[in-house]
Amino acid sequence: MASNSITGANKGLRNSIQLKEGVRIRGIYSTALTALLLSKGIPIANPSEIIKSRFPEVIDNAIPVVTIKDREDKNGVIILGFSKLFEECTKVIAVIPHVILRKSSIGYYDSVKCKIVAAEGSRYLVEMPGKKTGVLISSQKHEVGDYVNAHVIAPLASTPVLREGLAIVGKFARVYDGRGVSFSRFITDYERRALLLSASYKAKEQGLAVRWRSSANNAPLHEILKELDELISEILKLRKIAARYRETAKLRDGEDISEAIFTFYSKMYLDAIRALRVPTVRFHHYIKRAGSEESQYVDLVEELYDCCSLDCVGQQLLKKAQSNVRRARQITLLHEKLSGETIKMKGDIKDISQEDVFTIVRTVKSEGIYDGLGLEKRPGDVIYTYICPGLPFVVHEYRSAGGTLKGYYININTPAEVFFLEKEKLNAYVWYVDLEIDIVRLKNEKARIIDAEILSGYCSRRLVGKDLYNYAIAVANSLRKHLERRADFEINPINLMRNFTLRTL
Incomplete structure (x- = not known):
């Protein structure tokens, strides 16, 4: 059964309400991003007091239909909202040098029909549209093979998270299967809250819950009530349509969501x-x-x-x-992949050189094959990792338990950023984004670049800009040529880092 007409209905609902639309920005990048968006004529909605003082030209009369906020680790932002203005904001952010932009193919609060694949306590593993795998949170009992209505609440997770029931998103409210009424923390006026609570009873009568968004704080009440009636009508229609599905399908578009990594x-x-x-x-x-x-x-x-x-x-x-960071005894590498996965690697700090090169030691505990190197992995092998703040590569040196050098694997990445959390007195962190391209050096072999085609693929799909692609290629070629000039198999990683010419700090 085709679903294009269903997903398209949500866009028509939003367009029926003609109010000035804007972007709400929060977080440590808010001043810079406000300046960038204003330079392109994009209105700012709900500006903070400090933004008002820095940008007197901002007039606070727009309804927020796009939100830009910090990622949890503050290494970038999440962009969330509706089509036209969402795309305009994404285009502005996409031109920031060396930014990595991930557009989710799954929307926030997309309504879907999914299939139960396996049960895991109160959670279920489900098949989503497009053969994607998700995790469903539900208080209901289901059997493997059941088809269930659900909406997506965590589209950017490595495995998307869904909650049972349908949902429809508007400018002022979200209406979904469930019970209760809740409010954005930005709706602080008690009289406005009382009016919205009273209006919500018509949803309650239909077994629906309402989440009032911050945009309902200042918008004309008649526009808000008009939208609520439309949302309730649309979700009741959607229930009937969803009941006819016996296959996985997207039933309704939610909000677009992207992640920009700085x-x-x-x-x-x-x-x-x-x-x-x-x-x-x-x-x-x-x-x-x-x-x-x-x-x-x-x-x-x-x-x-x-x-x-x-x-x-x-x-x-x-x-x-x-x-x-020199006070730390251990360090955790936060190795973020372009795919969105973050691999955590923890090791003991053996030494920190005068040039701030960290030497990290890990002992291998299992058998297998080292990825990229193609060499046998044995328990007792020792991996020495060398990393320096501001440098765009990490050197991994592999040795046997007896100290025999097996090979080098050099990871090309965005310049490493080191930080230390006061609450974790003995642990430091290094964050970077793996740019996929790497260098391998084995005994009796020349240093060679591997996986360049993977980075090229990400560039073709515009997840990585041409500037960052060219930078990674330049780093890889510079390192490869340096290694080719050395006749000896063994190198001094600290000297390699000390003499690297593309350092940033």
């Missing part, structure tokens, strides 16, 4: 954009994202700045933040 050079660019509006120390976004005690000083220093170079101040703050 790598090192992205953060530096956003620093420069922010500096056009307010005093900004060098490495502002790098330090703010790190969560160290130095991030608390950045705003104060910028506010009181009057006597010296902000580049110098930023360099000193970054230096102090990174010096904290």
Whole structure:
């Protein structure tokens, strides 16, 4: 059964309400992103007080239909909203240098018919449209093979998460199968809340729950009530349509959602954009994202700045933040893949050189084959990992339990960012995005570049921009040529990092 007419209905519903639409921005990148969006004529909705003070030209009269907010780790932002303005915002963010942009093929609050594949306690493994796998949260009892109505609540998760029941999204509210009425925390006026609560009873009578969005705080009440009636009508129709399905299918579009990852050079660019509006120390976004005690000083220093170079101040703050890492005994590599998966690798810190090169040691506990190297993995093997803040590669050195060198695997990535969490006194973190292209060096073989075609594929699909693609290729070629000039199989990774010419810090 075709579903195009069903998913298209949601767009028609949104377009029927003609109000000025805008973008709500929150998080550590809000000043820079506000400047970028305003330069393209995109209205800002619900600006914070600090944004109002920095951008007097912003008029707070737009309804937020797109939200841009920090990723949980603050290494980028989530963009969430409706088609036209969503696409405009995405295009603006896509031109930020070295940004990685992931557009989810699954929408936030998409309504789907899914098939139960396996039971896992109160959760079920389900087949979604397009043969995708998801996790369904449900209080109902289901058998393998059952078809269930559900809506997506975590589309960016490595395995999308769904909740049982249909849902429809509007500008002012979400209506879904369930019970209860809830409000955005931005709806603070008690009189407005009372009016919205009263209006919600008509949904309750149909076994529906309502979530009032922040845009319902200031919009004309007659527009809000009109939309609510339309949402209730549409979801009742959708129930009848969904009942006829005995196959997986998308029943209704939710909101578009994308993830923009700001790598090192992205953060530096956003620093420069922010500096056009307010005093900004060098490495502002790098330090703010790190969560160290130095991030608390950045705003104060910028506010009181009057006597010296902000580049110098930023360099000193970054230096102090990174010096904290020397107190750590262990380090966790947050190896984020372009696919969205993050692999965590934990090891003991053996040494930190004067050039801030970390030597991390891990002992192999299982048998197998080393990916990329094609060499046998044995328990007792030792892996030495060398990593330096600001450098776009990580060197992995593989040795047997007796110390015999097996080979090198050099991972090409975005410049490594190191941070230290006060609450975890003995553990430091390194974050980067793996750019897929790597270098392998084995005994009696020349250094060779592998997996360049994977990076090329991501570039073709526009997940990676041409600037970042060319940068990764340049790094790989530079390292390969350096290794080819050396006759000896064994290298000194610390010297390699010390002499690398494309360093950023």
